[in-house]
Amino acid sequence: MNTLKVNNVSLVYNNGYQALHAINLNITNGVFGLLGPNGAGKSSLMKTIVGLQKPSEGELFFNGTDIVKKPLEIQKQLGFLPQYFGVYPKVSAYDLLEHLARLKGIHGRKGRHNQIMTLLDKVNLTDAKNKEVHTFSGGMKQRFGVAQALLGDPKIVIVDEPTAGLDPEERNRFNALLSEIGEDIIILLSTHLVEDVRNLCSQMAIIKQGSIVAEGNPNQFINALHGKLWQKAINKEELPKLEPNFKVISKQFIEKVMHITVYAEACPTGFQAVAPNLEHAYFTHLNSAK
Numbered sequence: 001m002n003t004l005k006v007n008n009v010s011l012v013y014n015n016g017y018q019a020l021h022a023i024n025l026n027i028t029n030g031v032f033g034l035l036g037p038n039g040a041g042k043s044s045l046m047k048t049i050v051g052l053q054k055p056s057e058g059e060l061f062f063n064g065t066d067i068v069k070k071p072l073e074i075q076k077q078l079g080f081l082p083q084y085f086g087v088y089p090k091v092s093a094y095d096l097l098e099h100l101a102r103l104k105g106i107h108g109r110k111g112r113h114n115q116i117m118t119l120l121d122k123v124n125l126t127d128a129k130n131k132e133v134h135t136f137s138g139g140m141k142q143r144f145g146v147a148q149a150l151l152g153d154p155k156i157v158i159v160d161e162p163t164a165g166l167d168p169e170e171r172n173r174f175n176a177l178l179s180e181i182g183e184d185i186i187i188l189l190s191t192h193l194v195e196d197v198r199n200l201c202s203q204m205a206i207i208k209q210g211s212i213v214a215e216g217n218p219n220q221f222i223n224a225l226h227g228k229l230w231q232k233a234i235n236k237e238e239l240p241k242l243e244p245n246f247k248v249i250s251k252q253f254i255e256k257v258m259h260i261t262v263y264a265e266a267c268p269t270g271f272q273a274v275a276p277n278l279e280h281a282y283f284t285h286l287n288s289a290k
């Protein structure tokens with residue numbers, strides 16, 4: 001079992017901006033979702049976790065090793081799957097993996113070959129191994145991304161908004177692959193897409209303005225809202241009158257009619273109970289936390 005401990009980590013950038021406020025997390029194998037809006041501090045936290053920047057305060061440990069003192073230890077065991085690779089060169093999937101494997105310091109021709117073939121099989125790209133990567137579909141590119149992230153057998157993989165631009169079928173296939181991989185290693189998924197966290201993560205945290213405002217299992221988040229959410233169809237003009245009096249969690253158009261969902265201990269007049277989902281939980285925490 002791998003362990004990542006983040007103890008009381010704060011980060012102040014050189015310009016004086018405090019991007020992280022006393023973060024505490026304990027993470028083990030599985031897919032852990034870090035969910036937050038743009039600018040919340042997800043990248044700042046990820047960079048600190050992988051030792052690319054030092055926290056202003058606090059400590060981080062990966063499998064017991066101090067990340068601040070020995071950043072290379074985690075970096076040797078790290079894989080990274082970015083949202084998009086900048087450029088897909090005109091080389092085959094196999095050759096690109098071979099090149100990346102050399103860069104990662106995987107020595108020995110035969111061992112490298114075996115590892116590449118195993119990974120291509122895992123991500124279901126064996127038949128496409130001689131095709132140039134720039135001709136791949138979005139889903140194939142993401143699966144190729146997983147293969148390159150797993151070169152060198154990492155114990156922790158950082159994944160940045162992985163399903164943006166994938167169609168539902170590719171998204172499901174990709175999520176199944178990530179879940180399978182997460183059985184043996186830590187996968188840190190940084191995203192603002194609630195759906196990815198719902199589908200993939202056994203544990204999650206919500207980050208807002210550099211602070212963790214909630215942490216737990218997605219089902220716990222949803223269960224905590226049972227009997228507290230109420231919905232009503234309204235005219236758009238009613239909204240300014242309702243907003244000051246209710247804790248509005250979401251506004252959505254259903255068949256051209258605006259529906260608002262509010263949080264309240266008891267059903268307000270004219271509203272109906274609505275089954276909570278993770279998106280409601282996300283907005284409840286984002287809106288209520290100071």
Ligand SMILES: Nc1ncnc2c1ncn2[C@@H]1O[C@H](COP(=O)(O)OP(=O)(O)OP(=O)(O)O)[C@@H](O)[C@H]1O
Binds near residue numbers: 017038
């Ligand atoms: N090098 C830096 N110097 C000063 N401020 C920074 C620096 N890097 C990031 N910030 C600020 O820290 C805050 C958090 O940024 P960060 O990139 O960690 O957020 P994020 O949640 O990853 O956002 P996004 O989803 O948009 O990538 C932002 O207000 C950003 O402007």
